[in-house]
Structures are given as structure tokens and as C-alpha cells.
Amino acid sequence: MASSGQVSFKLEDHPKLPKGxxxxxxxxxGWGEYKPDQYNCIHVAQTPTMDSLKQGAPDRWRLIRAHGNAVGLPTEDDMGNSEVGHNALGAGRIFAQGAKLVDLALASGKIYDGEGFKYISESFEKGTLHLIGLLSDGGVHSRLDQLQLLLKGASERGAKRIRVHVLTDGRDVLDGSSVGFVETLENDLAKLREKGVDARIASGGGRMYVTMDRYENDWDVVKRGWDAQVLGEAPHKFKNAVEAVKKLRENANDQYLPPFVIVDDNNKAVGPIVDGDAVVTINFRADRMVMLAKALEYQDFNKFDRVRVPKIRYAGMLQYDGELKLPSRYLVSPPEIDRTSGEYLVHNGVRTFACSETVKFGHVTFFWNGNRSGYFNPQMEEYVEIPSDVGITFNVQPKMKALEIGEKARDAILSGKFDQVRVNIPNGDMVGHTGDIEATVVACKAADEAVKMILDAIEQVGGIYIVTADHGNAEDMVKRNKSGEPLLDKNGDLQILTSHTCQPVPIAIGGPGLAPGVRFRSDVPNGGLANVAATVMNLHGFVAPNDYETTLIEVADN
Ligand SMILES: O=C(O)[C@H](O)COP(=O)(O)O
Ligand SMILES: [Mn+2]
Ligand SMILES: [Mn+2]
Incomplete structure (x- = not known):
């Protein structure tokens, strides 16, 4: 706890649980708990390991909350996501997250008084304001209503020329919904034009194919965006963005639309980014904006040929990486997630190994450690990234690198070099997002096999396991009405749910090293992801800091 300005990371010994x-x-x-039907891929898949854990209920298996207020999101209708989920798991407390902080800053108008807005507004007189980001109401990376408020606020404060570079979603929202979002935005921009603001959509593309890669999995994705947004070059040119999205959807879904630029009557791009302009990346979530932020901000940059590097005033909606201070200017201060469990544990002698494949690597490192890249103490920690497949949608390879992650974890456990071995197994989520039910079933089976590999290793060394999830996804693959029945679209087709869900997730403890009498408490019925950190600290033989959410376990006297 903080005392006289100094943080002491020393944890108290647990009165009953051993160390070591x-x-x-x-x-x-993406592994939630939902009713067993044909659209629940976890239920359909063979998952003997996870099924066997369930038999430990209620003492050693239970459900915890992973969405809404339990993870610091604005409302109970907000589904969980990896960022807020891993933040809560690692930090042991609930922080108001980016979505909420931006809401508050917009509602109070404080966003316009901050350094970041003042900085970009210096370009309003002579330059263009460019807004780049995900266009949907998914609330995971960005929200349309926040973009709308920012457009209004910026134009009222002097932005005379505005260009929006849209990334279509279909991943946190239904596929096909991009058309409606672009129409809504076009209406807003038309209203601004009536008021004398030269406001237009300048470019676009599907989020997974244009711009929003993460953890440096595939820089080509960012380059395609750069070419369209900055250089004004793309294979597809349209006069109108609604027309562009409708046309391009004939051959691709929202997530994967190819890049396009909007051109004028002379076939000239209407909104390349040039010297003197201002740029705001409107996503509040970090992982899929960091790469673009680097391309926009870094002078030394060799990930792709930027061709032309305009001298711009750039701000992120938030600062995306506190350690890298990236970007250096931002409109809203990010949550200050301090004193995470990872930091405490290295100070208390717990040697840690963390591993996932590229697309989830930052989840068990960067997000887990409070949006902080790098090690707390390289002598005590080792983080291993297994390269993900590149350039495919994961329904094509639904097993992903699950078994490789399992093997790395197994070896780390058997090596005796680590006290904590932490992994993220991505399959349920990454394949769930493709909306391919059959492939997601294969994905869930592979994830279960990886879990088995890890639990077997724990068995061998007399260790302890704690198995949980960050939010739901694969357990429900259809959109439903209020009574839970699947919804059909106007053609009578099932509406496939590519997004996460609001379902709770399981948590299980066990292993030969678990002291007798350890069981889940029954007096924390609303426990959520933020309760896991204290639980893990207990299993390492420590009491969690006072301000952490309470532990989920107790030790019964036998
Ligand atoms: O970024 C993504 O892939 C989705 O928007 C959310 O998925 P995640 O929160 O599981 O990463
Ligand atoms: Mn996730
Ligand atoms: Mn996901």
C-alpha cells in the first residue's frame, strides 16, 4: 500500500496457505457459460477437460462476471472484452475504462480543455482535422456516439475542414451493420456541411484488413490503411462511402472490406493527410491502434515504406501505451492502472512465465500488467510469443497455436524455473469472431486439449491450476431475442453473432498442490474477473493488498 508517497510491494504471508x-x-x-444448444460451440465440441472441472462445483468451479460494471465498462449492456478483462484479472481492482472515461470527458466538455485538444486545434485554422477509427457502436474499441460528439465539438471549436477515415466493424457488431453506420455518419457530415464545415468521409476499409492489426502480427494491414488515409491511394475509388461499402460487401464481409478512397469529380482523393493537418485516432482501446500510432508518430520507422510522412499534429483519443508514452499527445487520460498483481508478485519472489501466440500475446503481458509493455524485472520474468498465422481468417486454421502454447506452458512448468505459468488460449475467441460455427467447434476442442496438457504438467509437479476466461464468445454464436430465441434476418437466415457476449465465465481451481480445505467462498456471489488476482496471490501464499477486490477462496478447517 502507498504510505507517505512510497509504495511498498511487500505482501503479507497468507496465514494458512504455503508458498512455493x-x-x-x-x-x-472468449469462453463463457451459456445454455447448451446447437449454437453453443463449447457445448457442441468435445471438451472433456473443461467438463471435468465443472464437476468440482461449487467448491472448485463457479461462474464469475466478465462484462459491464464488473470490468469498469459504462453499462451492464456492455459485453466484456480482452482489454478490460485482462486488466481486471491482472490488476485485481475495477478501473473506469477508456469507454467510460471518454464518455465523461465528452459529457463534461473537459476533453476540449485538455492539452491534447488544444494542440490539435492549432491546425484548425489552416489545416484539416482527420479522424481515423472504428465505426460502430460495439463499444469495444470505439463508439459511434463519441465520434458524433467529437465531430460536433471540434466543428464548434473551429475545425473548418474535417475528414473521417472509417474502419468498418462486423466483429463487435453484426456483419452487414457497417452500411447503416456509414449512412448515419454521412447524415451527420451533411448537417455539418449545411453549417459551412467542409466535412466528408475520405477513406475506408474493413478493420481486420485495414489498419487495426495488433501486436505487430502483420504490418501490411497498417500499410494498406496508411496508403488510403495518408497518401490517398487505394485499389478502390468511389464518389460516395455508402456506395463503396455496399459494393465492396459483395465480395467481403465488414471486417475484411478492402481499402477504398473517396474521390472528387477529377478522380482525386478528397482527403489525404498533408503537412499542417491534425489527426486524431478515435479508438479508446489500445491494442489495435498502437501500430498506426507508431507510424504516425515515430520519426525512425522501418516497418513499411511510408513514402510521404506529413508533418501533422497527432493525438490519440487516449494514450495507448503508458510505458512507451505513445502517442505523446492524447485527448483523454487513460485509466491509471497501477500496482498490478504481476508487479507485486515479482517483488515477492514469484518467478513468472507468460505465453500466448501473437494475436493474444499482449493480453497476458501488456493488458495483464495494466497496459504496460515490457518486464517489471527481466530476472524474474520470461514472456514467450508464438508467432500467429498471418493473412488468414482463423476459421481456416481453428486449432491456431493452442497446442504450441500448451507445450510451452508444460515445459515451463516442468522446468522448475517458474512459480507462475500464465497463458492465454485464443481459439474460442478468434475463431468465434469469424462466425463460422463448425470451425469454432474445432477451435473449442483444441483449446480444451491445450488445457489438458497444462493440467497434466501441474499434476506431475504437484502444482495448482486456476483456469478461467476473459469474456464470452464461443458459447453463443447467434443473435437472440429477449427470450433467448435465435433471430432471423429479413431473408430468413440466422443472424450470426461474431461478437463477444455478456455471459459469465467459469473459474476452476485444483491440482495436487492445492491445500486441503481450499474452496470457493459462497459469500461472493457477484464475484468477477477482478476477484481473481487476490485469489491467485493467496494460492502463491500471500494476502492481497487491502484495496484489491476480495479473494474468491477460503480455507475450511477440516
Ligand atoms: O479486437 C478484437 O478482436 C475484438 O474487437 C475484440 O476481441 P478481444 O477483446 O477478445 O481482443
Ligand atoms: Mn478476449
Ligand atoms: Mn475477441
């Missing part, structure tokens, strides 16, 4: 056990912390990505 090897502990596997397994996070299944």
Missing part, C-alpha cells in the same frame, strides 16, 4: 507451489494460470479467450 507451481501455479498455472490459464485464460481461455
Amino acid at each position: 507451489k507451481r501455479i498455472a494460470v490459464v485464460v481461455l479467450d
Whole structure:
């Protein structure tokens, strides 16, 4: 706890639980609990390991909350996501997250008084304001209503020429919904034009194919965006963005639309980014904006040929990486997630190994450690990234690198070099997002096999396991009405749910090293992801800091 300005990271000994056990912390990505039907891929898949854990209920298996207020999101209708989920798991407390902080800053108008807005507004007189980001109401990376408020606020404060570079979603929202979002935005921009603001959509593309890669998996994705947004070059040229999205959807879904630029009557791009302009990346979530932020901000940059590097005033909606201070200017201060469990544990002698494949690597490192890149103490930690497949949608390879992650974790456990071995197993989530039900079933089976590999290793060394998930996804693949029945679209087709869900997630503890009498408490019925950190600290033999959310376990006297 902080005392006289100094943080002491010393944890108290747990009165009943021993130190020195090897502990596997397994996070299944996108693995919620839902009624067993044909659209519940976890139920349909063979998942003997996860099924066997369930038999430990209620003492060693239970459900915890992973969405809404339990993870610091604005409302109970907000589904969970990896960022807020892993933040809560790692930090042991609930922080108001980016979505909420931006809401508050817009509502109070404070966003316009901050350094970031003042900085970009210096370009309003002579330059163009460019807004780049995900266009949907998914609330995971960005929200349309926040963009709308920012457009209004910026134009009222002097922005005379505005260009919006849209990234279509279909991943946190239904596929096909991009058309409606672009129409809504076009209406707003038309209203601004009536008021004398030269406001237009300048470019676009699907989020997974244009711009929003993460953890440096595939820089080509960012380059395609750069070419369209900055250089004004793209394979597809249209006069109108609604027409562009409708046309391009004939051959691709929203997530994967190819890049396009909007051109004028002379076939000239209407909104390349040039010297003197201002740029705001409107996503509040970090992982899929960091790469673009680097391309926009870094002078030394060799990930792709930027061709032309305009001298711009750039601000992020938030600062995306506190350690890298990236970007250096931002409109809203990010949550200050301090004193995470990872930091405490290295100070208390717990040696940690963390691993996932590229697309989830930052989840068990960067997000887990409070949006902080790098090690707390390289002598005590080792983070291993297994390269993800590039350039495919994961329904094509639904097993992903699950078994490789399992093997790395197993070897780390058996090596005796680590006290905590932490992994993220991505399949349920990454394949769930493709909306391919059959492939998601294969994905869930692979994830279960990886869990088995880890639990077997824990068995062998007399260790402890804790298995949980960050939010739901694969357990429900259709959109439903209020009574839970699947919804059909106007053609009578099932509406496939590519997004996360608001379902709770399982948590299980066990292993030969678990002291007798350890069981889930029954007096924390509303426990959520933020309660996991204190639980893990207990299993390592420590009491969590006072301000952490309470532990989920107790030790019964036998
Ligand atoms: O970025 C993504 O892939 C989705 O928007 C959310 O998925 P995640 O929160 O599981 O990463
Ligand atoms: Mn996730
Ligand atoms: Mn996801």
C-alpha cells in the first residue's frame, strides 16, 4: 500500500496457505457459460477437460462476471472484452475504462480543455482535422456516439475542414451493420456541411484488413490503411462511402472490406493527410491502434515504406501505451492502472512465465500488467510469443497455436524455473469472431486439449491450476431475442453473432498442490474477473493488498 508517497510491494504471508507451489494460470479467450444448444460451440465440441472441472462445483468451479460494471465498462449492456478483462484479472481492482472515461470527458466538455485538444486545434485554422477509427457502436474499441460528439465539438471549436477515415466493424457488431453506420455518419457530415464545415468521409476499409492489426502480427494491414488515409491511394475509388461499402460487401464481409478512397469529380482523393493537418485516432482501446500510432508518430520507422510522412499534429483519443508514452499527445487520460498483481508478485519472489501466440500475446503481458509493455524485472520474468498465422481468417486454421502454447506452458512448468505459468488460449475467441460455427467447434476442442496438457504438467509437479476466461464468445454464436430465441434476418437466415457476449465465465481451481480445505467462498456471489488476482496471490501464499477486490477462496478447517 502507498504510505507517505512510497509504495511498498511487500505482501503479507497468507496465514494458512504455503508458498512455493507451481501455479498455472490459464485464460481461455472468449469462453463463457451459456445454455447448451446447437449454437453453443463449447457445448457442441468435445471438451472433456473443461467438463471435468465443472464437476468440482461449487467448491472448485463457479461462474464469475466478465462484462459491464464488473470490468469498469459504462453499462451492464456492455459485453466484456480482452482489454478490460485482462486488466481486471491482472490488476485485481475495477478501473473506469477508456469507454467510460471518454464518455465523461465528452459529457463534461473537459476533453476540449485538455492539452491534447488544444494542440490539435492549432491546425484548425489552416489545416484539416482527420479522424481515423472504428465505426460502430460495439463499444469495444470505439463508439459511434463519441465520434458524433467529437465531430460536433471540434466543428464548434473551429475545425473548418474535417475528414473521417472509417474502419468498418462486423466483429463487435453484426456483419452487414457497417452500411447503416456509414449512412448515419454521412447524415451527420451533411448537417455539418449545411453549417459551412467542409466535412466528408475520405477513406475506408474493413478493420481486420485495414489498419487495426495488433501486436505487430502483420504490418501490411497498417500499410494498406496508411496508403488510403495518408497518401490517398487505394485499389478502390468511389464518389460516395455508402456506395463503396455496399459494393465492396459483395465480395467481403465488414471486417475484411478492402481499402477504398473517396474521390472528387477529377478522380482525386478528397482527403489525404498533408503537412499542417491534425489527426486524431478515435479508438479508446489500445491494442489495435498502437501500430498506426507508431507510424504516425515515430520519426525512425522501418516497418513499411511510408513514402510521404506529413508533418501533422497527432493525438490519440487516449494514450495507448503508458510505458512507451505513445502517442505523446492524447485527448483523454487513460485509466491509471497501477500496482498490478504481476508487479507485486515479482517483488515477492514469484518467478513468472507468460505465453500466448501473437494475436493474444499482449493480453497476458501488456493488458495483464495494466497496459504496460515490457518486464517489471527481466530476472524474474520470461514472456514467450508464438508467432500467429498471418493473412488468414482463423476459421481456416481453428486449432491456431493452442497446442504450441500448451507445450510451452508444460515445459515451463516442468522446468522448475517458474512459480507462475500464465497463458492465454485464443481459439474460442478468434475463431468465434469469424462466425463460422463448425470451425469454432474445432477451435473449442483444441483449446480444451491445450488445457489438458497444462493440467497434466501441474499434476506431475504437484502444482495448482486456476483456469478461467476473459469474456464470452464461443458459447453463443447467434443473435437472440429477449427470450433467448435465435433471430432471423429479413431473408430468413440466422443472424450470426461474431461478437463477444455478456455471459459469465467459469473459474476452476485444483491440482495436487492445492491445500486441503481450499474452496470457493459462497459469500461472493457477484464475484468477477477482478476477484481473481487476490485469489491467485493467496494460492502463491500471500494476502492481497487491502484495496484489491476480495479473494474468491477460503480455507475450511477440516
Ligand atoms: O479486437 C478484437 O478482436 C475484438 O474487437 C475484440 O476481441 P478481444 O477483446 O477478445 O481482443
Ligand atoms: Mn478476449
Ligand atoms: Mn475477441
